[in-house]
Each structure stands twice: as C-alpha cells, then as structure tokens.
Amino acid sequence: MTTSDTATGDPRPLRADAVRNRAKIVEAAKAAFSERGLETQMEDIARRAGVGVGTLYRHFPTKDALVRALIVDKMERMAEHAKAAMKDDGDPWEAFAGVLRKGAEQTVRDRALAQVFSSQPQEAYRTALEDETELAARMAWLLRRAQDAGLARPDADPADIPIVMCGLGAVIHNERNWERYLALMLDGFRNTTVERLPE
Amino acid sequence: MTTSDTATGDPRPLRADAVRNRAKIVEAAKAAFSERGLETQMEDIARRAGVGVGTLYRHFPTKDALVRALIVDKMERMAEHAKAAMKDDGDPWEAFAGVLRKGAEQTVRDRALAQVFSSQPQEAYRTALEDETELAARMAWLLRRAQDAGLARPDADPADIPIVMCGLGAVIHNERNWERYLALMLDGFRNTTVERLPE
DNA sequence: ACTATAACGGAACCATCATTCCGGTTGTCA
DNA sequence: TGACAACCGGAATGATGGTTCCGTTATAGT
Numbered sequence: 001m002t003t004s005d006t007a008t009g010d011p012r013p014l015r016a017d018a019v020r021n022r023a024k025i026v027e028a029a030k031a032a033f034s035e036r037g038l039e040t041q042m043e044d045i046a047r048r049a050g051v052g053v054g055t056l057y058r059h060f061p062t063k064d065a066l067v068r069a070l071i072v073d074k075m076e077r078m079a080e081h082a083k084a085a086m087k088d089d090g091d092p093w094e095a096f097a098g099v100l101r102k103g104a105e106q107t108v109r110d111r112a113l114a115q116v117f118s119s120q121p122q123e124a125y126r127t128a129l130e131d132e133t134e135l136a137a138r139m140a141w142l143l144r145r146a147q148d149a150g151l152a153r154p155d156a157d158p159a160d161i162p163i164v165m166c167g168l169g170a171v172i173h174n175e176r177n178w179e180r181y182l183a184l185m186l187d188g189f190r191n192t193t194v195e196r197l198p199e
Numbered sequence: 200m201t202t203s204d205t206a207t208g209d210p211r212p213l214r215a216d217a218v219r220n221r222a223k224i225v226e227a228a229k230a231a232f233s234e235r236g237l238e239t240q241m242e243d244i245a246r247r248a249g250v251g252v253g254t255l256y257r258h259f260p261t262k263d264a265l266v267r268a269l270i271v272d273k274m275e276r277m278a279e280h281a282k283a284a285m286k287d288d289g290d291p292w293e294a295f296a297g298v299l300r301k302g303a304e305q306t307v308r309d310r311a312l313a314q315v316f317s318s319q320p321q322e323a324y325r326t327a328l329e330d331e332t333e334l335a336a337r338m339a340w341l342l343r344r345a346q347d348a349g350l351a352r353p354d355a356d357p358a359d360i361p362i363v364m365c366g367l368g369a370v371i372h373n374e375r376n377w378e379r380y381l382a383l384m385l386d387g388f389r390n391t392t393v394e395r396l397p398e
Numbered sequence: 399a400c401t402a403t404a405a406c407g408g409a410a411c412c413a414t415c416a417t418t419c420c421g422g423t424t425g426t427c428a
Numbered sequence: 429t430g431a432c433a434a435c436c437g438g439a440a441t442g443a444t445g446g447t448t449c450c451g452t453t454a455t456a457g458t
C-alpha cells in the first residue's frame with residue numbers, strides 16, 4: 001500500500017489528521033472486506049474506521065477503487081512469495097506448489113479476495129493486477145522449472161494457473177475443503193506421463 | 200418441472216390461461232437466467248414472457264423460488280445422466296468422468312447454474328437439491344465403482360465432488376477454459392498410487 | 399348470455415446502497 | 429494568535445430492483 005493510491009503526483013503533502021484517517025480507513029477496510037467480503041458497505045467501513053463516509057470518499061473516490069487498492073496489496077504479497085520461491089534451490093515442484101498453497105491460505109482468510117478471484121469482477125481486475133505485480137510471470141517461471149525437472153506435466157500451461165485460483169476462490173467460501181481442492185488440483189498438475197493402464 | 204411448484208395440494212385445477220402463462224414464464228426464465236445469470240431482473244423475465252410482473256409473482260412467490268425451481272430441474276437432468284451411467288457396463292472411470300463432463304457442459308450453457316454452483320447461495324440450495332434428486336448418492340456410487348476397479352484414487356471421497364462442481368462454476372464464467380479445468384481435476388482424481396519418483 | 403371469481407398488468411412502493419453536498423472543524427503557516 | 433485552506437461528518441440524494449396492490453379482463457359453470 002504505497003502513498004499515492006489516489007495517484008495524484010503530490011502537489012502538497014497530506015495533512016497530519018488526513019494521514020491518520022487514511023491509515024484508519026485502510027485498516028478498517030482490510031478487516032471488514034476480509035471478514036464480510038465485497039458486499040461490505042461503505043458506511044460499515046467508515047464506522048469501523050471511526051470516520052464519516054465523506055472522509056472515506058475523499059481518500060478513495062469509489063468503492064471499487066478501495067477494493068482494488070487492497071487487492072493489489074494482497075497480490076503484491078503473493079508476488080513476493082513467488083519471488084522467494086524462485087530463489088529457493090530445493091525441490092522445484094514444492095517451490096511451485098508452495099506458492100499456490102500460500103496463496104490459498106491467504107485467500108481463505110480474505111473473503112473479498114476469494115470473491116475477486118472467483119467472480120466476474122475479476123475480469124476487470126486481472127489485467128491491471130497482473131500487469132502491476134509480476135506474479136503471473138513468476139508463476140510461469142516456477143512452473144517451467146518444475147516441468148524441466150520432469151515434475152510437472154509437460155503440457156501444463158501458465159494460463160492454467162489463474163484457472164486454479166479462480167476455482168479456489170469459489171471453493172473456499174463454501175467449504176473448509178480448500179485443502180482438498182488444492183490437493184486434487186496439484187495432483188492434476190503433476191507429471192503423469194508414466195502410463196498406468198492399457199487404456 | 201412438475202405441476203405443483205407452488206406446492207399447493209391443488210384445490211382447483213389451474214385455469215387455462217394460467218397454465219399457458221406459467222409455461223411462457225418458465226420458458227422465458229430458463230432462457231433469461233441461462234443467458235444473463237442470476238442478476239436477471241424479474242421484470243425482464245416478465246417482459247420476455249409477455250406477461251406483467253404481477254403474473255410472474257402469482258406463479259412464483261419470490262425470485263428465489265423461481266430460480267430454485269429451474270435449478271432443481273437442471274439437477275434432475277444431471278441425476279438422470281448419472282443413473283444412465285450406472286447402467287453402463289463400459290469403463291467405470293469413463294462412466295464417472297462422463298457424468299462430470301456432461302454436468303460441465305450443461306453448466307457452460309447456463310450462467311445461473313454456474314453461479315449457483317460457485318457462490319454462497321449454494322449453501323441454501325444444496326441440502327434441498329441433493330436431497331430431492333439422488334444425484335449425490337449416484338455420483339458416490341459411480342466413484343466407488345471406479346475406485347474398486349483401481350481407476351480412481353483410493354482416497355477420493357464423494358464429498359470431493361461438490362468441490363469440483365463448485366470450482367467449475369467459478370471457472371466457467373470467466374474463461375472458456377473449463378475443459379482445461381476439468382482435465383486437470385479429473386487427472387487429480389485418477390489413481391496415481393504408482394510411485395513416480397524417490398520423493 | 400351472465401355472474402362469480404381466478405388471473406392479469408403494471409404503476410406504485412420500499413429497502414438497500416453507493417455517492418454527493420455543504421455547514422462546521424482543525425491543522426498549518428505567518 | 430489569527431486566518432484560511434484542507435478536512436471532517438453525516439444527512440440527503442439517486443439509482444436499482446424486488447415485491448405489493450388494485451382496478452381491469454378472461455374463464456368456467458349455469
């Protein structure tokens with residue numbers, strides 16, 4: 001969450017109380033959205049932050065802008081996990097799978113994130129998000145490394161990853177079974193070129 | 200879609216025009232919901248059916264009731280596929296996977312169904328739906344048979360199936376990649392007890 | 399044909415939210 | 429310490445969409 005969410009160059013520095021309030025708002029929004037999801041109302045957030053809606057709106061021109069800011073934040077954290085995994089010299093498969101698991105864990109704790117992953121709005125976010133963070137590129141790299149090591153199925157495609165996350169988002173808010181989902185999905189990603197049966 | 204959606208015993212038979220209108224409504228609702236999803240407005244449906252909203256509401260007391268009726272319908276169709284698959288003596292794995300694929304195909308063509316599968320409301324529907332149709336029981340049977348034949352992973356659980364469908368619902372309305380999703384997921388379901396690597 | 403009644407249509411109603419407005423505060427700078 | 433812009437709060441506004449109401453119309457039975 002960098003300073004210029006509003007994307008103003010920064011003609012004048014923010015006034016002290018404004019800074020304070022902005023922090024409270026972001027804090028409250030994070031909590032509210034992750035607990036109650038995207039349907040959280042602006043007024044709830046304002047109340048929770050101890051400010052008026054007006055104030056909320058001065059800091060974020062629109063609900064969508066607020067959501068977006070928070071989501072980008074989360075995505076950046078994931079992107080960092082991915083970066084770390086790239087430096088990890090251990091099992092390439094585990095490096096790849098580990099990032100997905102981390103992402104999943106983060107998603108369970110944040111209903112809004114889950115919703116964004118799984119529903120329409122995503123469309124809107126995707127380009128913006130994946131362009132900003134290098135998440136997609138890094139995941140692709142991790143996947144390829146696992147493939148080169150013969151651990152991931154050769155025909156797996158970086159484009160499959162958003163699919164997995166999308167499904168994950170849906171699964172999460174209905175069941176506690178996301179671990180199950182991930183397990184199945186990851187097995188699907190593994191290298192299974194070893195023939196098993198006459199078919 | 201049986202006669203008594205409104206669940207009245209049936210004190211008096213429905214009047215001729217009422218029957219006609221009900222049919223038009225169901226028809227319109229099916230089309231509208233599958234094209235535009237759950238956010239379709241009641242008035243759209245009414246217009247499409249060539250009746251007034253009032254009429255719509257006399258037949259279905261609530262939007263939710265209407266949706267539910269249509270969804271149950273779809274579920275019943277799936278349950279029939281499952282039943283057919285049970286009688287099929289071919290490859291047990293294909294029988295199981297085939298039903299999932301059929302379900303997926305049906306879901307791609309119906310946005311509302313996809314939404315129900317993937318979002319919160321499902322909670323509300325699930326019990327009602329799966330109790331009415333025997334879908335769940337049948338899928339469980341198909342899965343077990345595939346397991347007994349050594350074709351599905353031994354630790355797969357009937358409870359995993361709703362998870363798959365849930366993820367599917369989410370994936371579908373964002374990508375054309377549902378086939379990819381299913382492929383990965385199904386591979387996850389396969390028997391992979393053959394060790395591949397020293398681990 | 400005629401009436402009692404079931405069914406219609408669609409305007410009006412109401413609840414829910416995001417967003418806007420503006421009179422009142424507060425921080426900052428001289 | 430005073431003045432002025434930057435900020436604040438929260439009531440009011442507007443849009444959306446499900447649901448209800450009621451005067452009108454079609455159907456079934458005589």
